[in-house]
Amino acid sequence: MALLEIAGMSVHYGRIEALRDVSLTVDEGEIVTLIGANGAGKTTTMRAVSGLIPLSRGSIRFNGEDITRLRADLRVRRGICQSPEGRGVFPGMTVRENLDMGCYARKDRKGIDADFERVFELFPRLKERISQQGGTLSGGEQQMVAIGRALMARPRLLLLDEPSMGLAPQFIQQIFAIITEINQQGTTVLLVEQNAQQALSRAHRGYVLETGSVTRSSAANELLADPAVKEAYLGIA
Amino acid sequence: TDKTGEKQQSGGGQANAPAIKADPAPPLPDNAALPAGDGKGKCGKVSIAYIGTIAGASAALGLNILNGVKLAVKEHNDANPGCQVTLKQFDSEGSPDKAPGVVTQAINDKSILGVVGLAFSGESKAVGKAFNDAGLVTITPSATNPNLAKNGWKTFFRALGNDAVQAPAVAAFIGDQLKAKKVCVVRDDSEYGIGLADLVTQSLGSKATCQQKVKTGQKEFSAVVGAIDSQKPDAVFYSGYYPEAAPFVQQLRDDGFEGSVVAPDGVRDDEFVKNAGGSAEGVYLSCPCLPSAGFTKFSKDFQALAKRAPSTYSPEGYDATTILLKGLDKGLKTRPAMLDYVKSYQGQGLTKQFKWNGDGELTQTPVWMYEVKDGKIVQLKDMSKATS
Amino acid sequence: MSDTQPGTEPETQPESQAGAQAGAPPDAEGLSAEVREMTEEERAAHFAQVADAVAPDREIAVGVGDTLLELRDVTLRFGGLTALDSVSFELRRGEILGLIGPNGAGKTTCFNVMTGVYRPTSGQVRLEDRPLGRLKRHRITRHGIARTFQNIRLFDEMTALENVVVGADARHRTSVVGALCRLPRHWREEREGVERAMALLEFVGIADRAADRAKNLPYGYQRRLEIARALATEPKILCLDEPAAGFNPAEKDDLMSLIRRIRDDGYTVLLIEHDMRVVMGVTDRIVVLEFGKKIADGTPAEVRDDPAVVAAYLGVPDDGAA
Amino acid sequence: MTYHLALTLAQTESHWIDFNVGLLRDEFWSNTIDGLAYGSIYALVAIGYTLVYGVLRLINFAHSEVFVVGAFGAYFTFVGLGYEPGPTLESGLVPLIVNLLLAGIVAMIASGVIALVLERVAYRPLRKRNAPRLVFLITAIGASFAIQQALLIWRGGNPEPAIRLLSPEAVFEFGTTRITNIQIIVFVASLLLLVVADVFVGRTRLGRGIRAVAQDPDTAALMGVNKERVIMLTFVLGGVLAGAASLFYVMQIPQGVLYNGGFLLGIKAFTAAVLGGIGNLRGALLGGLLLGVVENYGQSLFGGEWRDVVAFVLLIAILMVRPTGILGESLGKARV
Amino acid sequence: MSAGVGTQRDPGTARAPFGQRVRDWWNSRSRAEQWMITIPVVVLVYLLPMLNVFPLTTEPWTDYELALFNAARLGLIALGLNVVLGQAGLLDLGYVGFFAIGAYVAAIMTSRDSFLHNPHYSWLVVVPVAMAVTMISGVLIGTPTLRLRGDYLAIVTLGFGEMVRLLADNLDPLRGNRGFQDVGRPPGTHADGSPLFTQTDGKPWYWLTVTFIIVILLLIGNLERSRVGRAWVAIREDEDVAELMGIPTFRFKVWAFVMGAAIGGLSGVLYAGQVGFVNNQRFDVVTSILFVAAVVLGGSGNKVGVLLGALVISYLPDRFQLAPQYRFLAFGIALIVLMIFRPQGLLGARQRLLARGRQAYQRLVGTPEPVSADSALTEQGKGGDL
Numbered sequence A: 001m002a003l004l005e006i007a008g009m010s011v012h013y014g015r016i017e018a019l020r021d022v023s024l025t026v027d028e029g030e031i032v033t034l035i036g037a038n039g040a041g042k043t044t045t046m047r048a049v050s051g052l053i054p055l056s057r058g059s060i061r062f063n064g065e066d067i068t069r070l071r072a073d074l075r076v077r078r079g080i081c082q083s084p085e086g087r088g089v090f091p092g093m094t095v096r097e098n099l100d101m102g103c104y105a106r107k108d109r110k111g112i113d114a115d116f117e118r119v120f121e122l123f124p125r126l127k128e129r130i131s132q133q134g135g136t137l138s139g140g141e142q143q144m145v146a147i148g149r150a151l152m153a154r155p156r157l158l159l160l161d162e163p164s165m166g167l168a169p170q171f172i173q174q175i176f177a178i179i180t181e182i183n184q185q186g187t188t189v190l191l192v193e194q195n196a197q198q199a200l201s202r203a204h205r206g207y208v209l210e211t212g213s214v215t216r217s218s219a220a221n222e223l224l225a226d227p228a229v230k231e232a233y234l235g236i237a
Numbered sequence B: 001t002d003k004t005g006e007k008q009q010s011g012g013g014q015a016n017a018p019a020i021k022a023d024p025a026p027p028l029p030d031n032a033a034l035p036a037g038d039g040k041g042k043c044g045k046v047s048i049a050y051i052g053t054i055a056g057a058s059a060a061l062g063l064n065i066l067n068g069v070k071l072a073v074k075e076h077n078d079a080n081p082g083c084q085v086t087l088k089q090f091d092s093e094g095s096p097d098k099a100p101g102v103v104t105q106a107i108n109d110k111s112i113l114g115v116v117g118l119a120f121s122g123e124s125k126a127v128g129k130a131f132n133d134a135g136l137v138t139i140t141p142s143a144t145n146p147n148l149a150k151n152g153w154k155t156f157f158r159a160l161g162n163d164a165v166q167a168p169a170v171a172a173f174i175g176d177q178l179k180a181k182k183v184c185v186v187r188d189d190s191e192y193g194i195g196l197a198d199l200v201t202q203s204l205g206s207k208a209t210c211q212q213k214v215k216t217g218q219k220e221f222s223a224v225v226g227a228i229d230s231q232k233p234d235a236v237f238y239s240g241y242y243p244e245a246a247p248f249v250q251q252l253r254d255d256g257f258e259g260s261v262v263a264p265d266g267v268r269d270d271e272f273v274k275n276a277g278g279s280a281e282g283v284y285l286s287c288p289c290l291p292s293a294g295f296t297k298f299s300k301d302f303q304a305l306a307k308r309a310p311s312t313y314s315p316e317g318y319d320a321t322t323i324l325l326k327g328l329d330k331g332l333k334t335r336p337a338m339l340d341y342v343k344s345y346q347g348q349g350l351t352k353q354f355k356w357n358g359d360g361e362l363t364q365t366p367v368w369m370y371e372v373k374d375g376k377i378v379q380l381k382d383m384s385k386a387t388s
Numbered sequence C: 001m002s003d004t005q006p007g008t009e010p011e012t013q014p015e016s017q018a019g020a021q022a023g024a025p026p027d028a029e030g031l032s033a034e035v036r037e038m039t040e041e042e043r044a045a046h047f048a049q050v051a052d053a054v055a056p057d058r059e060i061a062v063g064v065g066d067t068l069l070e071l072r073d074v075t076l077r078f079g080g081l082t083a084l085d086s087v088s089f090e091l092r093r094g095e096i097l098g099l100i101g102p103n104g105a106g107k108t109t110c111f112n113v114m115t116g117v118y119r120p121t122s123g124q125v126r127l128e129d130r131p132l133g134r135l136k137r138h139r140i141t142r143h144g145i146a147r148t149f150q151n152i153r154l155f156d157e158m159t160a161l162e163n164v165v166v167g168a169d170a171r172h173r174t175s176v177v178g179a180l181c182r183l184p185r186h187w188r189e190e191r192e193g194v195e196r197a198m199a200l201l202e203f204v205g206i207a208d209r210a211a212d213r214a215k216n217l218p219y220g221y222q223r224r225l226e227i228a229r230a231l232a233t234e235p236k237i238l239c240l241d242e243p244a245a246g247f248n249p250a251e252k253d254d255l256m257s258l259i260r261r262i263r264d265d266g267y268t269v270l271l272i273e274h275d276m277r278v279v280m281g282v283t284d285r286i287v288v289l290e291f292g293k294k295i296a297d298g299t300p301a302e303v304r305d306d307p308a309v310v311a312a313y314l315g316v317p318d319d320g321a322a
Numbered sequence D: 001m002t003y004h005l006a007l008t009l010a011q012t013e014s015h016w017i018d019f020n021v022g023l024l025r026d027e028f029w030s031n032t033i034d035g036l037a038y039g040s041i042y043a044l045v046a047i048g049y050t051l052v053y054g055v056l057r058l059i060n061f062a063h064s065e066v067f068v069v070g071a072f073g074a075y076f077t078f079v080g081l082g083y084e085p086g087p088t089l090e091s092g093l094v095p096l097i098v099n100l101l102l103a104g105i106v107a108m109i110a111s112g113v114i115a116l117v118l119e120r121v122a123y124r125p126l127r128k129r130n131a132p133r134l135v136f137l138i139t140a141i142g143a144s145f146a147i148q149q150a151l152l153i154w155r156g157g158n159p160e161p162a163i164r165l166l167s168p169e170a171v172f173e174f175g176t177t178r179i180t181n182i183q184i185i186v187f188v189a190s191l192l193l194l195v196v197a198d199v200f201v202g203r204t205r206l207g208r209g210i211r212a213v214a215q216d217p218d219t220a221a222l223m224g225v226n227k228e229r230v231i232m233l234t235f236v237l238g239g240v241l242a243g244a245a246s247l248f249y250v251m252q253i254p255q256g257v258l259y260n261g262g263f264l265l266g267i268k269a270f271t272a273a274v275l276g277g278i279g280n281l282r283g284a285l286l287g288g289l290l291l292g293v294v295e296n297y298g299q300s301l302f303g304g305e306w307r308d309v310v311a312f313v314l315l316i317a318i319l320m321v322r323p324t325g326i327l328g329e330s331l332g333k334a335r336v
Numbered sequence E: 001m002s003a004g005v006g007t008q009r010d011p012g013t014a015r016a017p018f019g020q021r022v023r024d025w026w027n028s029r030s031r032a033e034q035w036m037i038t039i040p041v042v043v044l045v046y047l048l049p050m051l052n053v054f055p056l057t058t059e060p061w062t063d064y065e066l067a068l069f070n071a072a073r074l075g076l077i078a079l080g081l082n083v084v085l086g087q088a089g090l091l092d093l094g095y096v097g098f099f100a101i102g103a104y105v106a107a108i109m110t111s112r113d114s115f116l117h118n119p120h121y122s123w124l125v126v127v128p129v130a131m132a133v134t135m136i137s138g139v140l141i142g143t144p145t146l147r148l149r150g151d152y153l154a155i156v157t158l159g160f161g162e163m164v165r166l167l168a169d170n171l172d173p174l175r176g177n178r179g180f181q182d183v184g185r186p187p188g189t190h191a192d193g194s195p196l197f198t199q200t201d202g203k204p205w206y207w208l209t210v211t212f213i214i215v216i217l218l219l220i221g222n223l224e225r226s227r228v229g230r231a232w233v234a235i236r237e238d239e240d241v242a243e244l245m246g247i248p249t250f251r252f253k254v255w256a257f258v259m260g261a262a263i264g265g266l267s268g269v270l271y272a273g274q275v276g277f278v279n280n281q282r283f284d285v286v287t288s289i290l291f292v293a294a295v296v297l298g299g300s301g302n303k304v305g306v307l308l309g310a311l312v313i314s315y316l317p318d319r320f321q322l323a324p325q326y327r328f329l330a331f332g333i334a335l336i337v338l339m340i341f342r343p344q345g346l347l348g349a350r351q352r353l354l355a356r357g358r359q360a361y362q363r364l365v366g367t368p369e370p371v372s373a374d375s376a377l378t379e380q381g382k383g384g385d386l
C-alpha cells in the first residue's frame, strides 16, 4: 500500500504558482527521490508534505488517512519527519538540545539514549561539539545536526531535502550509506537531491520535477539511463 | 529613632496636636443673587461654557464645580422661559497641554458668550492669552495661582481668594494652631502646587525646614517619605491635588510619620479621604472655599441634581454662573458686551461679595480650614480673619 | 560629517585594461531579450562593452603573479575552541585559489577573518603588503576584498539590479548633501552604477531577471546574483563560499566557466567548495585546512595525491560521483 | 546665538541637580530592601514581556494592560470578600492568607484570560496572514488602547479607593531600616513563582517547545511542536505571572488600581527584561531586581524626580557595555 | 513563518491586487503625465480647508481647519520617522524626543516664561536653530545607541525619548508641568493688522505645513533614489551584509537619525507655535508610539503611504468623534482591525531606489518597474552565520 499519496497538488506563494497538479506516491519501505533544476519546486513539495505550506488544490494521504489539512505537528506524530533545506538548526540551542528536539514527540527514554549513541557514532564531530550553540556551527556541522535530529525522531517517513548540501565528500558517501541503511531497517525515505547520480543509484524510484510539474517518473535505474535526464541533471552530455 | 513600628491606627497621627474648636458654617446671605433672577430674562440663542476637568485628572474637583454650574443654569432656565441658555461642557482633563485644544474649540463656537473656568491654575495659564485675544470673558471658580491675574489678560476674573491669601492662612494655622516648629513642604509639579508651596514656604519663614518634590501621576513615594523621615518635621504641608496626595499620605503614615499633615484645596475632596484609606483621618485641609452646610436650599437642590452633596467650589461655580446668566438675561449678545458687564459687575453671591479690581481679583475672600474626622471633611474655622 | 575620506581609496577610472579574453560571450541562456536579437558582430561588440564595464582599472599595486593577500600565522579562538591555528597562505594576483577541508575545518572562518567579521586572536591578514589591522568591515571591502556567503544573504526586497548597484555604491562618493541636492556627481555615479550593474548581471547571465525581487529568484540565480554584487564593489579579490552548493551538475558546469571568466577579467579568486569536480576543474592552486590547520598547499594534482588530504578529506577515492 | 543659549544652559546647570550622598548612605539598606520588593514585581511582569518577545519577537505593549486587569481582579475580589476602602480591618491570620490567595488566584485568572484573548484577537489573525513583525507592535498598541479605554469607561479616571487587607508592619528593624511583612511576602512569593517559571521553561518538554518556536517556528513544527499551543501557553504563563504581580503591587500600593496604572510599570518591566537580556528568564529576574534597587539608590542620591531617569540611564549604560543585556538573549537567535 | 495550514485560498484568479495595479498604472505614465495628475492633486490638497462641508468636515466636534493642520503636522512627523523607521529600518520608539526638542527650543527662544533674558527671537530664526539643535541631538543620541540592533535599539530610543521628557520635567529652567506659555508664531498679518497665525485659525498653519511637506517630500525623494537611500534599505534588509558590501552602515544610520530628527524638530516648532503652549505632557511614550503607528499603518517605507497613515491616525478620530472616552476605544479597535486587513500598511512599501530606475527598467524589460505590495519589513536583519 502507498504510504504517502499525493494527488493533484497545487501550491501557491502569493500569486506565484510553485506547484501545479503534482501527483506522486511513496510506498512503504521505498526510497523515492525527487530531482529537478533550481526552482523546480522540490522544496515546496517537501514543505507541503510536512504541512508547512497549505495546498491550494489536491490532497495528501498518509497511511490511508487524509492529512491534507492536518497541522504540521500532528503529522509529525503520525510519523512524518523532515530534515529541511537550509538545515533549520535551532541557533540558540546546544547540539544536544537540538538533537533532543528531534524526539519531541517521543517518550521512550531508553530508545532515545540509544539513538543518541547512534547519531554520535555517525557524526563523531557532533559528540565533540555537544554543548556548542547550534548557531555557531559550521555549515556542514549544522547539516549533520539536521540529519541527526531527523533520525532521532525515528519516523515512518523521512523527508530529506538536499542532505548532502555543504557536506565534505567523505560525508556525502556516508550520508547515502546511512539512507540505505535506515531504509533497510524499515524507514521509508523521500529524498530531494542535486547529487542526482548518487541519489538515483540508491533509490527505488524517482520523479523529475520541472517548473512545478512532474514530467517523468519511473524506476530509478531507468531514470539513470534516460539520456534527457542524464543531460539535464547528471552533467553527462 | 522615633519610629516604633507600631501600626498607625486611624486618627492616631495627631495624638499630641491641640484640639481645635470648629466654627459653624456661614448661612446664606439675604441679598445673595440667585440664577433664577426675576424670571423676566430675554435673550437669543446663547450659551455659556464650563471648561475644566470632567473625566480627566482630579475629575472629582471638576465635577464639584460643573454640578454647581449645571444647577445654576437649570434654575435659570426653569425660571426664565424667555431666555434659555445652553450650557456647553468642555473637558480639558485638567491638563495644561489638553486645554488649548478645547479652548480653541470653545472660542471658535461663536454662541458662547462667557466661560466658567478653567478649573485649575496650570491650564488657566496655558490658555489665558487665547481668551484674551478672543475677548471671551472667563470667571474661574477655583484657579488660585496669584500670577494668573498678573498677565495683563483683560478677560480673566477670579471668583475666590488666591493663594497669596491662602498661604498666609495656612502658615498661620500651622504655626499658631498646630504649634509646629519644623515643617516639610511637599510640592507637586503643577503651576498650582509650585506656586502655593513657594508662598507657604515664604509665609512659614524659618519654620519651613525641608522641601520635597513629587510628580503628577506619581504613586510610589518611598524616596520622599524616606527623606521626610530623615528630617523629622512636626508637620507636613502637601501642595498639590488629591490623586497624588492620597497615596502619599498613606505611605507617609505607613512609614510611621506621626506629625500633622496639612493640605490645600486641591486635596479637599471625599475622593482623597476614600483613597488614602485610614490615613486621611486627621489631615487638615485649607480652602478658599466656603462650607456649603449653611446653604440649605442650595445643598438640597444640588443633591437632587447631582446625586451627591456639594463640595469644594460647588457654591463658587454656582455664583460665577449666576453672574454670567444675569448678563445674558439683560440681552447682551456679544462677547465685548459681556466682558464689559462682568468687569463692572457688583453684587453679593452665596459665598461672598463680588466686585473685581483691575486685575480681576476680589478684595474680601475667606479661607477656611477643614479637618478629616471619622471619614468626613468637616469645617474648622475661617483663617483669613486670623491673618488679616 | 563628510561622506568620504579623500586620498584613502584609488580613484575609479572606467578605462579598460582587461585581458584579451575579456569579450568571451557567456552562455546563451540568461541574456536579455535585447541581446538575444543582436547579430553576431553586434553581440561581440556588446560583450566587449560589457567586459569594459565589468572590469575597470582596479589599480592593484602588485603585478600579476605577485602576492596580493597574505595570511600570516592567523590564529582565531572561540573560547576554548581554536577555529584557526596559525594558518598562513598567500593569494597571488590573477590566480584561482581553492580552499578546501572537512566540515568545520575553518574555511568560512578564514573568510570571516579576511573580511573583518572576526578579528584574529593573533597573526595578520595583509593585503598588498599592508596589514588590515582593525580596519572596519566596509573599509576592507573598499580596499578590495569582496565575498559571497555560504548561506545566501541578499537584500531580499530589492530587485536584482538594485542589489548590484548597492555593491557598486561601495566605490561611489556622493555625499548625503550631494544626494539631497542632486549635484552632478550624483547623476554621474547613478548612471555609472546602473550601467555597471546591468553589465554585471549580463556577465553572470541573469540579466533577464534584473527587475525581479532577489528573494523571488531561484536558488541558482541568487547565487549568481551574489557574485555579481560582490564584483560590483570592484574587488581585487573575490571570495566565493561554496558557490556550487545546491546546483546540479549541469549548473555547476556553467558556474565553472563563469569563475574562469571572472579570473580572466583580471580578478583574483578565492574559492571554498566541497565539490571536487569543481575545485579540481577551476583552481590553479589549493590550500587544504583541517581542524584549523593548514595541511597541504599545492596544485590540484599535488593535493589530490597527497595522502594526508586523502585521509582527512577526500575519503574513499572519488568513485565517479558526479 | 546657539552658543549663547548653550552658555546659559551651562551656567545654570550646576543648580539643576543636587547630590545627596548623605541620604544615600543613611537610606542605603532601606533602599535596597524597598528596591528588592518592588523589583520583584518588575521581574514578574518582565517575564511576560520576555516570554512573548522570545517566542514572537514582539514587544507586547498590551502586557501592561494584562497586568492592570489582574489588579482590578484582585481589587474586586477584595470587594467581594467584604473589604471596604478606609482603615485596614484586623483579621485573623488564616482568613487573611485565604483571602490573599483567593485574590491572587482571581488576579492570575483575570490576567491569564485577558492575555489569551489578546493573543486570539490581536495577534493570531496577523500570524495567519504572515504580517511583518512591526505590525504586531501596532495591534499591540491598539489592544492596549482599547483595554485602557474600556477600563476608563467602566471605572472612570480615578483610582479605585484603596483597600488594604494587610497594613505594613515592620517585621525586622535595624537602625532606620525596616523590613515589612508585605515586603517579605512579595519578595518570597515572587521569587518562588520565578523559580517555578524558570524550571518550567528550562526543564520541561513544553518549555523546550517554547524555546524551539522562539528560534525557528517552522522547524519547530517539523519537530512536532504545536506552535499555536505553545504561543497560547506563553501568553497565559506571562499573563498569570503578571496577575500575581498585580496582587503584590496592590498590596504595596493600594492606590494603583487605575485604568492606566500599569503603564509606567510596564515600561519599567520591559526595561528590566532588556536589561537582563530579553528572552532570558533569569535575565528578567536579575534585571527586575537590579532596576528596582538602582532606581532607589538613584532617587536618594538625586531626588525622587530622577528615579525614572536613573532607570533609563542604567539601561543605556548597560546596553553600551553588553549590547544584548546582562545575561544575553537566550530564547532568541544567535547573532553574528 | 508558515501560513496556517487550515487556510486554503483559491488563488485561481491570479489578478494583481488593486494597490499593485494602481501602482503599475502609475509607473507606466510618463513624467509629464504624472505631473499632470500630481498638480491638480496638490492644488486640491491646498484647497481642503475651504471644503469645510459634509462629509469632510469634523465639526461640530472639532475645528475642521485645526483638524487638518494636526493631520498635516502628524504627516510631517510621519515623513521624518519614515526616514528612520521605514527607510533605514531603525525602530525608533523615542522619536517624540526630537519633536519635544523642537518644541522646547521654540518655547525657550520665544516664550516669556523662558530663562533667556530677551526671548523674543523671530520665528524665522527659531526654525533653523530648532532644526540644528535637533540634528545635533540626533547625533548625540544616535552615536551611542545606533550600535545596537533591532529591538534593543527600540527600547533604548524609548528610554532616550522618555529622558527628554523627564529632563523637561525635572530641570527647573524647562518648567516641567507648568510649561511655557505664549510661544512665538510665524510673522505676518492680515490686511486689518491682526496676526495671520493664531491659535484658533488653522488655515495658515495648514498651508504652511503642507508646503513644508511638499518640500521635504522632494528632498527625501532625492535621498531615497540615491546611494544614500539604497544604503538605508540595504541596512534595513541585512545590516551585516550591507557593511560587508562597503556601506559605512553606522554613518548612514546616524544620517538617517539626523534627517529624521530635523524633521521631527520642525514639526515640534509648528506644534508649539500653534498651541502656543509647551509643557512636558505631550511628549510621552504613547505619543511616540502613535507616530510609529502612523508610519506602519500607512505602509512603512512608503512616503505617500505614511502621509495617508498620519491622516487616518489624526483625522479619523476627529472626524468620527464619539463621546470622548469612546473615541480611543474605537481608535484602538480600529488599529487592530486595520492592521489585520492590511498587514502591509495602506500602501505597501516599495519605492524606486534608482534615480534612473524608470529608464533603466523600461530599457531592460520593456515594462514598467514591477512593484509588489508586500511590505519591505518582513524580517528585519536575518542574522545567523556568515
Ligand SMILES: Nc1ncnc2c1ncn2[C@@H]1O[C@H](COP(=O)(O)OP(=O)(O)OP(=O)(O)O)[C@@H](O)[C@H]1O
Binding pocket: A013, A016, A017, A018, A036, A037, A038, A039, A040, A041, A042, A043, A044, A045, A085, C215, C216, C217, C218, C219, C220, C246
Ligand atoms: N517564499 C517564497 N515566495 C515566493 N516564491 C517562492 C518562495 N519560495 C519558493 N518560491 C518559488 O517557488 C518556486 C519553487 O521553489 P522551490 O524552493 O520549491 O524550488 P527547489 O526545487 O527546491 O529549488 P532549489 O534546487 O533551488 O532548492 C521557485 O520558482 C521559487 O522562486
Ligand SMILES: Nc1ncnc2c1ncn2[C@@H]1O[C@H](COP(=O)(O)OP(=O)(O)OP(=O)(O)O)[C@@H](O)[C@H]1O
Binding pocket: A132, A136, A137, A138, A139, A140, A141, A166, C078, C081, C083, C101, C102, C103, C104, C105, C106, C107, C108, C109, C110, C150
Ligand atoms: N562564533 C563561533 N563560536 C564558536 N565556534 C565557532 C564559531 N564560528 C565557527 N565556529 C567553529 O569553528 C569551526 C570552523 O568553522 P567554519 O565555519 O569556518 O568551518 P568550514 O570550514 O566553513 O566548514 P563547512 O565546510 O562545514 O562550512 C567549526 O567547528 C565551528 O563550529
Ligand SMILES: CC(C)C[C@H](N)C(=O)O
Binding pocket: B061, B062, B119, B120, B121, B122, B142, B143, B144, B145, B192, B265, B266, B267, B313
Ligand atoms: C479645583 C482647585 C483645587 C484648583 C486649584 N485651586 C488650582 O488652582 O489649580
Ligand SMILES: [Mg+2]
Binding pocket: A042, A043, A044, A085
Ligand atoms: Mg530546494
Ligand SMILES: [Mg+2]
Binding pocket: A138, A139, A140, C107, C108, C109, C150
Ligand atoms: Mg563554511
